[in-house]
Amino acid sequence: MVETVLAVDLGGTNLRIAAIGRDGDISYRSRCSTPHKDDNRSIIDSISDLAHECLLEIGATAIVRSIGVAVPAVMDLPRGIICRSPNLPMLNGLHFSDELGKRIGMKVVLENDATSAAIGEHWMGASRNVDNSICVTLGTGVGGGIILNGLPLRGPDGTGGEVGHICVEPDGHPCGCGSWGCVEQYSSATAVVRIAKELAAESSDSTLDDNGDLTAQSLYESAVIGNPVAVEAFRRMGYYLGIALAGLINALNPDKIVLAGGLSAAWSVFIDSTRDQIDKRAFREPAGRVKLVRAELGDDAGILGVASVAFSAADKGILEG
């Protein structure tokens, strides 16, 4: 019986680690900046250093045999290989599970970061009491994870649940994924700032205060006090999110849709527009039943989710092979 696992959230900016028990209790946590050197060695080094710090801190009373790592990447999950990570390209092609496992003497389990967040919210957060949910992370981009019948939909490439790249404008804005018109280009923090700038440029009497450092946060504050450009930018952001969600509601009939990520804090200024599109576009029965809620775990969703994956893998004996 594995009693504690280590869980890592390997983000583009921060590398976070925690020691987590079966009840989701976090007994220790630490973090560092994610190294952005050309070689992948420095990332393995950083995770190894943090893991040893964790083990020292939690002491010999806890049994730790595995580490779960949430990675923003397309992966070959059964083989533990990172195929492609747009934000951490130095990891592309790395046999991550083998390399990290050899280094720290533990079995390594990988999981896509957005899927980890969905699993975390399903285990301990906003979707814990339902079997079918979609977790949409509204941040720099738009990530997603899908839970069906209580199980994560990963797909063989770890890209299952990538709802941020559903098209909502067929001739729309180019997307980093290679497509264009993806919901990520309309409903992310990056997108809402771009939309506001476009609106301000179109409007001769714009009152939006943009000294070149407009952020989603400052835009939100402007929207709250009724700045028309900011209000309209968030209305559009919510409108396109609603279009994507309506399609997912028709296709998947989720019980809950959980909105996570930094931009979900702007809930009050976009959610009416999102709900309006869902009500107008999705089938009456699933639209009437689905609950649209905010995430509850904040930044901990990913580490809790990948901890749950590490426990599940241990229980299935996958780690004993």
Place this chain on the structure above:
Amino acid sequence: MVETVLAVDLGGTNLRIAAIGRDGDISYRSRCSTPHKDDNRSIIDSISDLAHECLLEIGATAIVRSIGVAVPAVMDLPRGIICRSPNLPMLNGLHFSDELGKRIGMKVVLENDATSAAIGEHWMGASRNVDNSICVTLGTGVGGGIILNGLPLRGPDGTGGEVGHICVEPDGHPCGCGSWGCVEQYSSATAVVRIAKELAAESSDSTLDDNGDLTAQSLYESAVIGNPVAVEAFRRMGYYLGIALAGLINALNPDKIVLAGGLSAAWSVFIDSTRDQIDKRAFREPAGRVKLVRAELGDDAGILGVASVAFSAADKGILEG
């Protein structure tokens, strides 16, 4: 052990029945026109008559204890109630399983028609050798069924898999579902004819022969011999289908996408456009892996699928309660 089931495909035009064994062998089949009277009694009568005809024909050697019915409707599946059927509105609100069951003395299992087709293709047809597939029925409308980990995604309302109502043009053509810009309005047989008429009206030198009776079939024949309006209409039909499928590939990572329904016979004149959009828009790994294939079971997909559901329900003992 149930050895044979009756399977009914209750379409808007035809009511088809078959006696089907565990190996998918059809020992007898019959059909009639679907009655379109105001009361629902005539549909129950017709199914009952056909069921008795089946039982007489297959004789006493077969044990038949259940009947599966594929219905084009939003349903309360656990209770066997038809909530809403746009094409058979006289059934709305009917406790179908109870009514039919009392009438013919058999347990009744309901399934959405498009989901039945997906289950049929998964059991005996084009997607029989994979665990994750999407079956898209291109007919008068666009229907869909999703199989994940070998199991149909129904949703509590029986509308799971309704991929025809994914939005591909946010300000697009109004759809019968109440939304607008759904892929059904661009990639169905009805839609491709409308698109061709729109193109012909725009083009002063159109050579499209339209005496008011243009059909998807005649349009296909025109496209095959290179009529530019027909070719362009099918290119657009395939383009929008590709947009919807690319989003589903990113979200669900299917192994196969099966195209079924009458319009799938026009495969040669739209599929390049569909594949092109998938290649340009979907993530490289799942897009490279997914196979786009034609359905193999034709009109039998639905009855085979709902027969499989009836067998599964019998095996789980649901029918014994």
